[in-house]
Amino acid sequence: MYALYSLLFTVGAFLTAPYYLWRHRGLSYRASGWRERLGFLPHSFEQPRVGAIWIHAVSVGETLAVAGLVRELQQRYPERSILISHVTPTGRDTGESRLPNVAGRFYLPLDWRWSVERALRRIKPGLLVIAETELWPNLLRGARRFGARVVLVNARLSEHSCRGYRRVRPFMRRVFANVDRVCAQSEADAERFRLIGAPPERVVVTGNLKFDGQPPERSVLAGRLQRTFESAGREPVLAAASTMPGEEELVLAAWRSVRERHPQALLVLAPRHPNRCETVGQLLRSQGVSFIRRSALKESETEFASQLATAEVLLLDTIGELAGLFQVADVVFMGGSLVSTGGHNLLEPAYWAKAIVFGPHMENFRDAADLFLGQRAAIQVRDSSELACEILKLLDDRELRRVMGEQGKRVLERQSGATKRVLEQIAMLLGAQ
Numbered sequence: 084m085y086a087l088y089s090l091l092f093t094v095g096a097f098l099t100a101p102y103y104l105w106r107h108r109g110l111s112y113r114a115s116g117w118r119e120r121l122g123f124l125p126h127s128f129e130q131p132r133v134g135a136i137w138i139h140a141v142s143v144g145e146t147l148a149v150a151g152l153v154r155e156l157q158q159r160y161p162e163r164s165i166l167i168s169h170v171t172p173t174g175r176d177t178g179e180s181r182l183p184n185v186a187g188r189f190y191l192p193l194d195w196r197w198s199v200e201r202a203l204r205r206i207k208p209g210l211l212v213i214a215e216t217e218l219w220p221n222l223l224r225g226a227r228r229f230g231a232r233v234v235l236v237n238a239r240l241s242e243h244s245c246r247g248y249r250r251v252r253p254f255m256r257r258v259f260a261n262v263d264r265v266c267a268q269s270e271a272d273a274e275r276f277r278l279i280g281a282p283p284e285r286v287v288v289t290g291n292l293k294f295d296g297q298p299p300e301r302s303v304l305a306g307r308l309q310r311t312f313e314s315a316g317r318e319p320v321l322a323a324a325s326t327m328p329g330e331e332e333l334v335l336a337a338w339r340s341v342r343e344r345h346p347q348a349l350l351v352l353a354p355r356h357p358n359r360c361e362t363v364g365q366l367l368r369s370q371g372v373s374f375i376r377r378s379a380l381k382e383s384e385t386e387f388a389s390q391l392a393t394a395e396v397l398l399l400d401t402i403g404e405l406a407g408l409f410q411v412a413d414v415v416f417m418g419g420s421l422v423s424t425g426g427h428n429l430l431e432p433a434y435w436a437k438a439i440v441f442g443p444h445m446e447n448f449r450d451a452a453d454l455f456l457g458q459r460a461a462i463q464v465r466d467s468s469e470l471a472c473e474i475l476k477l478l479d480d481r482e483l484r485r486v487m488g489e490q491g492k493r494v495l496e497r498q499s500g501a502t503k504r505v506l507e508q509i510a511m512l513l514g515a516q
Contacts, residue, residue, distance in 0.1 A: 084253070085220060085224070085257075088220055088221075089195065089221065092193075093195070116190050119192065121192065121193065122192040122200070123201065124201075125189075128186070128187045129205055130206055133208070134164075134207070134209040135165070135166060135186070135210075136163050136208060136209070136210045136212065137166050137208040137212070138167045138212045139212070140167060140178065141170045141191075141215070141217060142170060142173060142174035143173050143174050143177045144428055145174065145214040145215050146167075146178050146181065146214075147177065147181065147428075148215070148292045148296065149212070149237070149292060150181045150297070151295050151296060152502050153167070154182075156509075157184070159510075163209065165186055166188065166189070167182065167189075168190065169190060169191065170190065170191050175190070177403065189202075192222075194221045194222055196221045196224075196225065199219075200225050200229075203226065203229045203231075207229070208226065208229070209513070210232045210234065211226040211231045212509070213233070213234070215235075215237050215239055216239060216240055216244070218255075220257075223262060224258075226261065232513065233261055233263050233264075234264045234265075234512065235264070235265045235266060236266045236292065237268055237292045237293070237501070237505075238265050238276065239268045239272045239447070239450075240275040241275075241425070241447060242275070242446075243446065248279040249278060255279045255280035256280035259276075259282065259285075260282075263285060264285055264286075264509075265286045266289040266504070266505050266508055268288075268290060268450060269290075270288050272450070273286045273287070273288050287504075289505050289508065290504060291451065291498060292502055292505065293428060294498040294499050295501050295502040298434045299409070299410075299434055300406075300407055301407060302406075302408055304407065305411045307384075307387060308391070308397075309410075312349070312391075312411070316347055317347050318345075319345055319413040319414070320351065321338070321348065321351070321412065321413065322351040322353070322405075322409060322412035322432070323350060323352050323353065324353050324405055324409070324417055325353060325355040325418040326353065326363075326418035328359070329422045331352065331354070333421045333467040334418075334467070335366075336467045336471070337467050337471035338372075340472075341471065341475060341478070342395065345478060348395075348478075349397060350397070351396075352396050352397070353399035353408075354400075355418060355419060355427070357402055360376065363398060372395050372396055373393060373394050373396070374396035374398050375398070376398045377404070406431040406434075409431055409434070409437055412437055413437075413478060414478060415432040415437045415438070415440070416441065417440070421443075422442075423444045425444060425446045425447030425448070426442075426452065427447075428448060428451070429448065429451055429461065430495060433460070433488075433495050434495065436485075436488030438461075438487040439460070439461040439462070439491065440462045440473055440477070441461060442470070443465055445463075460488075460490035460491035461491070462487075
């Protein structure tokens with residue numbers, strides 16, 4: 084079955100290669116990045132003996148989730164080199180800013196046996212830690228062949244994905260034979276992993292690492308914005324975070340209703356992928372919406388205030404500033420949820436005790452969404468019309484916003500402790516080597 088999988092993977096890789104080459108055109112990582120994706124890692128990554136810790140975090144969300152775990156591993160196992168792999172450039176950028184002191188970082192090799200084994204020979208890991216649900220069969224089997232322990236952390240599996248994996252359950256049983264521990268976010272996730280072939284005795288519920296994340300740093304930009312808004316009378320502020328293709332149109336439709344009642348309101352619009360900002364900017368221009376890009380803001384306080392005096396929208400086209408900007412928002416809409424892309428993480432606005440609204444598509448964060456809804460710490464809407472209605476209701480009721488924000492903070496506090504539980508599982512596995 085591995086041969087059939089590798090054949091299908093090869094066909095898929097060649098069919099999708101033109102798209103990815105076009106999507107990442109012009110990015111500086113391309114030459115070295117593609118070498119890494121074929122398993123050619125820098126010579127400086129060469130380890131003298133088996134024992135390194137290889138952590139794989141696909142993109143921004145996974146990298147932020149494991150950041151605290153990585154720091155704990157560095158403290159507990161200082162003799163082991165820690166290397167991190169990513170799939171996306173934004174994930175790698177986040178890793179460089181949040182975890183600058185690791186022994187190395189690279190793009191995950193494509194899942195061919197020869198490419199992953201080339202990387203394994205260089206790194207010589209004693210432990211492979213994979214964030215969330217990156218089930219690459221050749222990587223997992225290769226790690227086991229090289230003697231590494233394999234752990235899935237913060238593991239989650241949607242009902243939709245579970246149904247797909249169950250169709251190939253015999254193969255998935257063989258894949259999970261190479262995984263020593265599945266540290267699931269919730270009991271529902273744990274049961275789904277068991278259903279697709281994970282040995283029940285290897286599946287444990289440790290919770291969501293994202294609840295243990297460090298609070299977002301106070302943003303210098305947020306402070307400047309706050310002063311400018313107060314002096315110019317610009318309020319309220321709505322943040323539309325991590326929006327996806329097709330969603331900005333829906334947000335702007337709701338935004339028009341907000342502006343009718345609050346003509347001095349400002350929208351902070353943050354597409355999930357900053358490379359879409361040019362497209363989003365064209366959409367704003369086509370609808371006659373005045374906006375300023377974050378990258379165009381001047382350092383001078385006078386010019387800065389002038390730029391924000393009349394703009395309806397601040398288009399966030401930078402990486403790493405969104406979490407701090409939640410500080411200035413009155414209401415946060417979490418994107419990826421009005422369109423069918425599975426939603427995004429609710430925890431960062433909750434750190435700032437903000438009222439949160441999201442759409443019907445939160446499949447990738449269903450457990451967290453249910454927690455927030457159950458504690459009345461968030462509101463779920465069905466469409467753009469309901470989004471406008473609920474945002475206006477929140478903007479007109481300061482006390483309601485305060486109560487929702489406080490409830491969100493309490494959810495975070497009650498759900499902490501996943502990092503400690505994952506470390507206990509890792510310690511047992513490493514102690515058995």
